[in-house]
Amino acid sequence: MKGSLHKRMHSLTMSFANSSIIKDHLMLDIDRLVRFNLDSWSSRVLLMEEAKKITFELTVKQLMSFDPGEWSESLRKEYLLVIEGFFSLPLPLFSTTYRKAIQARRKVAEALTVVVMKRREEEEEGAERKKDMLAALLAADDGFSDEEIVDFLVALLVAGYETTSTIMTLAVKFLTETPLALAQLKEEHEKIRAMKSDSYSLEWSDYKSMPFTQCVVNETLRVANIIGGVFRRAMTDVEIKGYKIPKGWKVFSSFRAVHLDPNHFKDARTFNPWRWQSNSVTTGPSNVFTPFGGGPRLCPGYELARVALSVFLHRLVTGFSWVPAEQDKLVFFPTTRTQKRYPIFVKRRDFAT
Numbered sequence: 084m085k086g087s088l089h090k091r092m093h094s095l096t097m098s099f100a101n102s103s104i105i106k107d108h109l110m111l112d113i114d115r116l117v118r119f120n121l122d123s124w125s126s127r128v129l130l131m132e133e134a135k136k137i138t139f140e141l142t143v144k145q146l147m148s149f150d151p152g153e154w155s156e157s158l159r160k161e162y163l164l165v166i167e168g169f170f171s172l173p174l175p176l177f178s179t180t181y182r183k184a185i186q187a188r189r190k191v192a193e194a195l196t197v198v199v200m201k202r203r204e205e206e207e208e209g210a211e212r213k214k215d216m217l218a219a220l221l222a223a224d225d226g227f228s229d230e231e232i233v234d235f236l237v238a239l240l241v242a243g244y245e246t247t248s249t250i251m252t253l254a255v256k257f258l259t260e261t262p263l264a265l266a267q268l269k270e271e272h273e274k275i276r277a278m279k280s281d282s283y284s285l286e287w288s289d290y291k292s293m294p295f296t297q298c299v300v301n302e303t304l305r306v307a308n309i310i311g312g313v314f315r316r317a318m319t320d321v322e323i324k325g326y327k328i329p330k331g332w333k334v335f336s337s338f339r340a341v342h343l344d345p346n347h348f349k350d351a352r353t354f355n356p357w358r359w360q361s362n363s364v365t366t367g368p369s370n371v372f373t374p375f376g377g378g379p380r381l382c383p384g385y386e387l388a389r390v391a392l393s394v395f396l397h398r399l400v401t402g403f404s405w406v407p408a409e410q411d412k413l414v415f416f417p418t419t420r421t422q423k424r425y426p427i428f429v430k431r432r433d434f435a436t
């Protein structure tokens with residue numbers, strides 16, 4: 084997507100994932116959906132799968148106001164096939180995965196088209212306008228076609244799904260391997276919980292009183308590099324540090340290389356959330372920490388992802404203790420993830436302890 088369509092879609096997404104929307108209603112949904120999912124946990128869980136479920140349900144709620152149920156679960160199943168197709172050879176004759184992904188993409192688009200058409204009808208019949216992304220797309224000034232809306236919904240489902248769920252899983256893995264950081268994180272969240280009644284909802288002010296959690300979020304994003312970098316095309320001849328990039332060339336800007344550069348981050352490969360407490364990193368040049376990209380294509384979901392991870396960590400550390408169920412390894416190809424989806428044994432914590 085480029086040009087004016089990109090600008091319109093980008094600013095619409097921004098207007099649906101910004102701090103004030105999160106503060107006013109998404110925060111409550113995030114907390115409710117995280118609790119709803121964690122309530123079903125017992126004994127052994129595959130953390131990556133659980134995180135994906137939470138993230139998908141959250142995105143469906145944010146986009147179309149649907150609560151978790153059969154419809155969203157069957158959409159998710161088709162969706163998984165679409166995502167698998169991203170990592171297969173695009174040869175329908177030879178790749179079953181690719182063929183299945185194309186079929187699943189068609190089914191997802193059909194299901195979403197029905198939702199869009201129904202919503203148009205409801206709005207024409209005078210139903211109250213919902214506060215979700217779909218309502219904003221339907222009300223946009225110069226009108227999007229149903230097809231454009233469906234394409235955009237599909238893209239948004241992809242953008243936040245793998246990224247946020249992977250960062251949730253890896254934060255837990257890194258914390259488990261860094262007990263001092265986990266202890267400090269628990270302490271921060273216990274303090275918040277101690278000020279609440281038995282069944283409480285997290286509020287924006289709680290999110291704003293999690294300084295160490297924000298260090299953990301930054302450090303997870305830095306070490307994990309789930310988006311390793313982005314492509315850009317040179318619009319004119321450019322010279323950078325003596326290298327000439329001719330107009331029209333594509334350039335891969337590697338975030339991973341910068342985030343793991345010891346010139347910017349001491350012991351760069353070590354998970355060290357405390358580094359974010361020192362001013363030198365946070366006040367340094369902004370182009371050395373860009374997990375969400377930058378410029379006109381800056382990820383519009385950056386705040387949403389941070390809030391979702393912080394809420395998830397709060398509910399996890401206050402509600403459970405856990406140990407890894409198996410050795411699991413971080414891999415970076417074709418995407419950043421753990422090989423075994425990070426299986427853990429969980430134990431519910433007694434609120435009185």
Ligand code: HEM
Pocket residue numbers: 089093096100239242243244246247250309310313374375376377378379380381382383384385387388
């Ligand atoms: C930890 C979670 C996430 C990470 C690390 C991440 C990272 C990124 C990065 C690196 C880009 C490319 C930016 C560029 O080209 O400069 C991007 C784009 C994008 N992200 Fe995210 N993202 C995350 C979560 C989300 C969420 C939750 C949403 C949903 C609202 C989202 C929606 C998008 C969209 C729509 C784009 C395309 C923006 C454009 O081209 O204008 N992302 N993201």
